[in-house]
Amino acid sequence: xxxxxxxxxxxxxxxxxxxxxxxxxxxxxxxxxxxxxxxxxxxxxxxxxxxxxxxxxxxxxxxxxxxxxxxxxxxxxxxxxxxxxxxxxxxxxxxxxxxxxxxxxxxxxxxxxxxxxxxxxxxxxxxxxxxxxxxxxxxxxxxxxxxxxxxxxxxxxxxxxxxxxxxxxxxxxxxxxxxxxxxxxxxxxxxxxxxxxxxxxxxxxxxxxxxxxxxxxxxxxxxxxxxx
Numbered sequence: 001x002x003x004x005x006x007x008x009x010x011x012x013x014x015x016x017x018x019x020x021x022x023x024x025x026x027x028x029x030x031x032x033x034x035x036x037x038x039x040x041x042x043x044x045x046x047x048x049x050x051x052x053x054x055x056x057x058x059x060x061x062x063x064x065x066x067x068x069x070x071x072x073x074x075x076x077x078x079x080x081x082x083x084x085x086x087x088x089x090x091x092x093x094x095x096x097x098x099x100x101x102x103x104x105x106x107x108x109x110x111x112x113x114x115x116x117x118x119x120x121x122x123x124x125x126x127x128x129x130x131x132x133x134x135x136x137x138x139x140x141x142x143x144x145x146x147x148x149x150x151x152x153x154x155x156x157x158x159x160x161x162x163x164x165x166x167x168x169x170x171x172x173x174x175x176x177x178x179x180x181x182x183x184x185x186x187x188x189x190x191x192x193x194x195x196x197x198x199x200x201x202x203x204x205x206x207x208x209x210x211x212x213x214x215x216x217x218x219x220x221x222x223x224x225x226x227x228x
Contacts, residue, residue: 012073012102014165025211027199030170033209033223034160035197036074037186044071044157048122049184050138051159055115056086056093057175063088065174066098066162067181067223069121071154078102078152082121082135083160084113088174099133101150109135109144115177125154157186161209161223163201173201173208175225182220192218
């Protein structure tokens, strides 16, 4: 696997409050791009979406990226999430599936992932602190499920493309083909996303990843890398 499973990954949003958006968009982060909605404690009990696994383009050095859905992590240090990883390491692209509940380390799902695969993910609160994490590879006809305990505040829900922080250091964002999120749902309904819910990734004062405006239904968008 391209990912290091021994290091500590930090997937929470690192907001950049000093930077000013370059267009009508809600927030700027050094590691997230995509959409996040917020609410009161306990507001979010279910999140889901579909997306395509992007192609990793060659880069000069090591680079990392993830596409995922999650609950929490925006303005708090808790997070439950699942998604796909797409890295460029030692001249080779790596693709994999994973899930994570902070503060524990990421867990790799040992099932095949290839660029272009169609993914369908959901995270559902069952009862008490029991949550079901489900990731399906529609293209390769496999489904992974795990029941886990989680006690976060449930104050945000996300659909994100990310450059993860590994052992406290922000990774260089991998060069990706566009990631198309569709059928986004929160608590079983369309989130009715607006541009104000979106955020761009800014690394070294340069925009590296940016989402489109949401579609007319408010449940889909495209994240594109800005390659220098």
